[in-house]
Amino acid sequence: AHFWLRGQEPARAVEFDERLGVWNVYGHPEAVEVFADPGGYSSDIVHHFAPDLPEYERSGMLTQMDPPEHRKLRRLVSRAFTPRLVAGLAPRIGALTHELLDRVDGGSGLDLVADLAHPLPVTVIAELLGVPSEDRELFREWAEELLARSEVAAVGRTARSADMVAAVLDLSARMSAYFGAHAEERRRRPQDDLLTALVRAEVDGERLSAAALGNFAQLLLVAGHVTTTILLGNAVLCLDAHAGARERVRADRTLVPAVIEEALRLLPPFSMFYRATTRAVELGGRRLPAGQVVALWLGAANRDARVFADPHGFHPERDPNPHLGFGRGIHFCLGAPLARIEARIALDILLERFPALRTDPGRPPVFQTTPEVVGPRTLPLLTA
Ligand code: HEM
Numbered sequence: 218a219h220f221w222l223r224g225q226e227p228a229r230a231v232e233f234d235e236r237l238g239v240w241n242v243y244g245h246p247e248a249v250e251v252f253a254d255p256g257g258y259s260s261d262i263v264h265h266f267a268p269d270l271p272e273y274e275r276s277g278m279l280t281q282m283d284p285p286e287h288r289k290l291r292r293l294v295s296r297a298f299t300p301r302l303v304a305g306l307a308p309r310i311g312a313l314t315h316e317l318l319d320r321v322d323g324g325s326g327l328d329l330v331a332d333l334a335h336p337l338p339v340t341v342i343a344e345l346l347g348v349p350s351e352d353r354e355l356f357r358e359w360a361e362e363l364l365a366r367s368e369v370a371a372v373g374r375t376a377r378s379a380d381m382v383a384a385v386l387d388l389s390a391r392m393s394a395y396f397g398a399h400a401e402e403r404r405r406r407p408q409d410d411l412l413t414a415l416v417r418a419e420v421d422g423e424r425l426s427a428a429a430l431g432n433f434a435q436l437l438l439v440a441g442h443v444t445t446t447i448l449l450g451n452a453v454l455c456l457d458a459h460a461g462a463r464e465r466v467r468a469d470r471t472l473v474p475a476v477i478e479e480a481l482r483l484l485p486p487f488s489m490f491y492r493a494t495t496r497a498v499e500l501g502g503r504r505l506p507a508g509q510v511v512a513l514w515l516g517a518a519n520r521d522a523r524v525f526a527d528p529h530g531f532h533p534e535r536d537p538n539p540h541l542g543f544g545r546g547i548h549f550c551l552g553a554p555l556a557r558i559e560a561r562i563a564l565d566i567l568l569e570r571f572p573a574l575r576t577d578p579g580r581p582p583v584f585q586t587t588p589e590v591v592g593p594r595t596l597p598l599l600t601a
Contacts, residue, residue: 245539261283274432276429291551294433309341313340337445346396347399363385441556445560477564488589571600574598
């Protein structure tokens, strides 16, 4: 479905895949239309893939919720996860980046993912939540397991079998239990961290239930580190492939934020999201019945020639850059300020410390293999 990787343009902005029974949305205005209409396009798609799924605890899973429940929870967690909190992390993110790079043996190069792009966001989110960052190996295992499962799912929709769903639910329950236990601890002994803030957050006299807290913390951990890891890798790959932009940002590092935005456009880390139609809708001149699965291909929408000039080129100077890398509308990425600040600081420091940074022709990167996740798993780089 990543048509651009095959060098083809989509025939239409909205196409029906007969084999999978999924409506693929490739166009930018059409994707924006879907994001803007949560009433017509529900985010609660789990039951469309697994209608026989046994009931399980889903409270707190913000990405899968529709209004009005979504609005309530989003307000509640926004009370704890504030832009001010994130802005205050900048010095720590800088120090951590230097610390991680100090460990790299500059002579032999580095693996951007293992040495920086993974440990940085996972440590930041663990410290922010207030869970031991020594558990980050465990978090990595969880994230790998989740990605591996969605890999199975990508091979064929039918592989979203009862077994696989059961395995994902089991993993999810383990993660929620872990965070639930830490949150319980905070209820008894408050600390200066996000878990404590979440325990205390209140909207209209209501607080998060223990189950909702566990699920939400789990979502933050997964959404909050895999994507940022990949974003940093993709930004470095974009600069590596586009010498002109690389030279410009080296000469003027105030371009770093724009480089990150353009990397989010060209290679959005999570490139596909599902919705399900709740009623008959019209989209891109097509008529979709109720109860249909819609796949929003953000990477395709981000290269829509109706919106972006030279859509396959890498132009950090693009202004405006209305990419959909963080989504749009009510589900717009809650962690966008954190992802942006982490990626900007890390890339800035990388360029400062290793101005000759480039890919290693002898050791090409290894990529994620799920269509939903676009970016490197390993990215060996030469530093001199
Ligand atoms: C939602 C992308 C980093 C937490 C989203 C959505 C996208 C996205 C596209 C919208 C999903 C939808 O509409 O169905 C990204 C990318 C990231 C990133 C590309 C990094 C480069 C983070 C971080 C956190 C985070 C660091 C938290 C620490 C969330 C949450 C939601 C979300 C909680 C759900 C919001 C809602 O449903 O209201 N993200 N994200 N994300 N993201 Fe991110």
